[in-house]
Amino acid sequence: MLSPYRFRVYEAFLAYPVGQEIHTAASGRVAALHEVFLAIEDRSADLTGLGEVRANIEFITGTPEADVAPSAIGLLKEMARAASPTDLAARFADASQRFPRIARALVENALVDLEAKRKGVTAAEYLGGAWRAGVPCNQCVFWGSDVDMRDNLELYLALGFRKIKLRVGIGSIEDDERRLSWIRGRCGADFALAVDANGAWAVDDALQNIERLRRYGITYVEQPTHKGDWPALERVARDSGIDVMIDEGLQTDEDVARVCANGGRISAHLKIAKAGGAAAVVAIGRAFDRHGVSYVMGQMNEGALATAIAVHAGMALEPRLGELYGALGIVNDPGTGVTYRDGAVSVPDQAGVGVSLRPDILALLWDSAA
Numbered sequence: 557m558l559s560p561y562r563f564r565v566y567e568a569f570l571a572y573p574v575g576q577e578i579h580t581a582a583s584g585r586v587a588a589l590h591e592v593f594l595a596i597e598d599r600s601a602d603l604t605g606l607g608e609v610r611a612n613i614e615f616i617t618g619t620p621e622a623d624v625a626p627s628a629i630g631l632l633k634e635m636a637r638a639a640s641p642t643d644l645a646a647r648f649a650d651a652s653q654r655f656p657r658i659a660r661a662l663v664e665n666a667l668v669d670l671e672a673k674r675k676g677v678t679a680a681e682y683l684g685g686a687w688r689a690g691v692p693c694n695q696c697v698f699w700g701s702d703v704d705m706r707d708n709l710e711l712y713l714a715l716g717f718r719k720i721k722l723r724v725g726i727g728s729i730e731d732d733e734r735r736l737s738w739i740r741g742r743c744g745a746d747f748a749l750a751v752d753a754n755g756a757w758a759v760d761d762a763l764q765n766i767e768r769l770r771r772y773g774i775t776y777v778e779q780p781t782h783k784g785d786w787p788a789l790e791r792v793a794r795d796s797g798i799d800v801m802i803d804e805g806l807q808t809d810e811d812v813a814r815v816c817a818n819g820g821r822i823s824a825h826l827k828i829a830k831a832g833g834a835a836a837v838v839a840i841g842r843a844f845d846r847h848g849v850s851y852v853m854g855q856m857n858e859g860a861l862a863t864a865i866a867v868h869a870g871m872a873l874e875p876r877l878g879e880l881y882g883a884l885g886i887v888n889d890p891g892t893g894v895t896y897r898d899g900a901v902s903v904p905d906q907a908g909v910g911v912s913l914r915p916d917i918l919a920l921l922w923d924s925a926a
Contacts, residue, residue: 560600561644562925563632565625566593566918567611570859570886576708578857579699581725581756582615582783582804589886591859592625593918594632594666598641598674605670606913608861608891609662609829616804616856617829619656627659629922635663636924641674657832664833665865665909673908679865683838685872690900691853693878694719696752697739699726705735709742715884716898719748719877721778725756729765736772745773752778755804759788766796778825779803786814793821801825801852812840816847824851825879826869828862834869841873854879860891864909867894867901890917 569588572578578586590612596605611624619627634651638644648667652660672682680687695717697705712720720739724732732751740749751774757765762780769777776799781788783804793800802815803825815824824844831837837853844851853870855863863883870878880901883894893911895902904910 559637559639560598561636561638562597562599562923563636564595564597564920564924565629565632565922566595566920567591567625568593568859568888568890568917568919570888572885573887575700575704576885577698577700579726580723580752580754582754583613586612586857589858590621591862592628592662592921593861593890593913594628594662595913596666596670598670601674603670603673605666605668605673606861606909606911607662607664607666607669607865608859609658609665610856610858610862611658613658613829613856616827617656617658618807619658623656624658624662625921627655628662631655631659631663632924641671652832658829660832661828661836664835665828665862668834668865669908676907678905678907679834679868679909680871683834683869683872685868687905688871690898690902691867691870691878691880692900693717693880694721694748694750695881695884696721696723696879697735699723702735702738706738709739713743715896716900718899719750721750721752721879723754724751724765724769725753729768732765733768733772736769736774740772749774750776750778752803753780755779755781755783757781759785759791762788762792763796766792766798770798775799776801776823779805789822790818793818799823803827803854806830812843815849816843820848820850822849823876824849825854826851826875827854827856828866828869829856834865837869838872841869841875845874850876852877852879855882857882859883859886859889860894861909861911861913863894863901864891864903864911867903868909888917890914
């Protein structure tokens with residue numbers, strides 16, 4: 557029997573303006589965002605679910621860029637003969653654990669969009685929350701020249717952002733101090749500042765550097781120690797006297813359990829790319845709620861479609877903060893519908909994630925009907 561479902565996988569390379577490029581201690585300088593898109597068309601219902609993930613984030617997912625689209629296509633082939641929504645969901649559940657989380661995330665996100673549209677509700681409602689007019693979020697100042705840093709900060713201030721995170725650990729600690737000093741002076745004492753080392757420091761360096769940076773009134777330090785070095789992270793959380801947040805080191809179910817076991821001493825940065833999909837990240841957030849773990853609902857730097865599903869997941873949870881700026885400023889984003897204003901991110905109040913795609917920017921990689 558012919559399946560009512562048609563799957564199409566696309567890709568696009570998205571870019572920010574010169575001077576706003578991504579540069580972190582974990583990723584290095586990123587010239588473009590390699591985005592993979594999925595359209596799941598239910599021809600019997602005349603509905604299409606859309607998903608997006610970023611492929612060139614091996615530094616956080618462990619999956620090579622070249623493997624992301626083929627892995628997603630492999631998973632979709634396992635689902636190709638589904639005969640109904642229930643059958644489609646069952647085939648995904650049966651096959652998904654054999655594929656990388658980033659591939660699962662692409663498919664799960666599109667399924668969430670599709671099923672929310674089928675029910676006539678927002679993705680936030682489908683995930684167990686409620687749509688809101690906006691989710692307050694922070695903004696990140698990436699590594700770059702001092703001129704670029706100042707220009708980017710002025711843009712963020714003009715858009716109403718009042719919480720700023722600075723990437724550190726790339727140059728010298730003196731560079732980090734100079735940049736923090738300037739931002740604190742520009743923004744004033746009441747402005748919330750945080751830093752993100754992206755796993756750059758060994759444990760003793762982390763403790764020494766945090767002691768130097770804390771004079772600038774930072775509220776937390778994200779991933780101060782090397783990814784996977786749990787004893788180092790736990791020592792910094794115990795001895796630094798400042799809120800410590802895990803990001804790159806939060807990868808597996810065992811990592812989630814260890815954060816929970818730390819009794820709230822370590823905060824967490826949630827991302828769909830690490831969790832394996834929107835429903836998966838909401839489940840982790842609810843586990844953290846039960847164990848008193850504070851967390852940020854975040855995302856990678858990625859397009860509007862991927863941003864929107866992360867925003868909906870944030871609406872289904874109660875994070876301390878949204879870090880959902882990933883689509884801001886992209887010059888060739890095929891997704892439309894995500895807006896930034898007054899320090900918050902907004903998505904339309906409509907069924908699904910509320911984002912549409914411009915097909916002229918996308919390159920087709922695979923079509924199940926071909």
